[in-house]
Amino acid sequence: MSRAPGLSVRLKLTLSYAGFLMVAGVLLLAVVWLFLLRYVPASASETREGFIPGRSDLIRAFVPPAAWALFFLLLFGLLGGWILAGRMLAPLTRITDATRRAANGSLAYRIELEGRNDEFRELADSFDAMLARLEAHVAEQQRFAANASHELRTPLAITQTLLEVARNDPTSVSGTLIDRLHAVNTRAINLTEALLMLSRADQRSFTREPVDLSLIAEEATETLLPLAEQRGVTIENTGGITPTIGSHALLLQLTTNLVHNAIVHNLAHDGTVWINTGVDGAKAVLTVENTGEKVSPQLAATLTEPFQRGTERVHTDDAGVGLGLAIVASITHAHDGTLTLTPRVAGGLRVTVELPADQHSER
The missing domain is CATH 1.10.287.130 (Signal transduction histidine kinase, dimerisation/phosphotransfer (DHp) domain)
Known part of the structure; x- marks a missing residue:
């Protein structure tokens, strides 16, 4: 958007500072003038004590010094205001420079504003955090x-x-x-x-509606039951009504991916998958847990990244395309929930999805 050039913020602050200083000076001189008028007669007179000046004499004596005082006050206000405005706006200049760098594609630059916490420091820290998130997102x-x-x-x-x-x-x-x-x-x-x-x-291009995670878990279990029987895996589904708000199709995809992942990455024989749904306070919780090979915490932390199947996990024809848990993480985030992957001590993985519960539903 093209805009007409205007005064800089530094110049505006300088003029404002000098203007307020001049107003304060004029008011101060006006108060002194009124105070002097109370003790000065209208005209000059001669008394035994000596000559008493009048108001005309007061004007000739007071106005020139007052004018010079206002002149120097104006110069001081402009110079001091320019210096103070520059010091105050220095952090804003660094933030603007960082913004231009980011617009040109340099997301690695950080402001790292030093000093005590104030409005500019909070703005700079927030901008640094935003740049860090943008850099991570782009990468x-x-x-x-x-x-x-x-x-x-x-x-x-x-x-x-x-x-x-x-x-x-x-x-x-x-x-x-x-x-x-x-x-x-x-x-x-x-x-x-x-x-x-x-x-x-x-x-997040989906319609939100009331959804029961327990019914979705049952639907996903029925769909994948033939695969579980083929691989000798037992599925145990427990829990009660678990209402939440979201997309039925996406939450079904989330649950199906979790159950499929638990079946495929399981023991070669006599494996088990535990599915549990329930409400914990204001959260609707879905937990999918499975037996299997031991998973290190370092590997578990990377499994939600796209195409990260994990070199320690068994690869089969049913292992998918490497996006199962990445889709689960995206769907969870789109529903304002949290996803937690925890390795089991005996082997396998426990995946917990926490979504906002539907507080208005009848349980």
């Missing part, structure tokens, strides 16, 4: 874009190789080749849908 988006490109490139490259083999030797086209193409294409579709789901959750 995360860059990593995400690079990882997504890499993940999409793999199935596309495999598909291109298989198609070139079929084109060079049409007689080699068989059911096995078609099955491999179908599997690779399915993986690419699943990855694309996961990316769209992640984007939808990040943008």
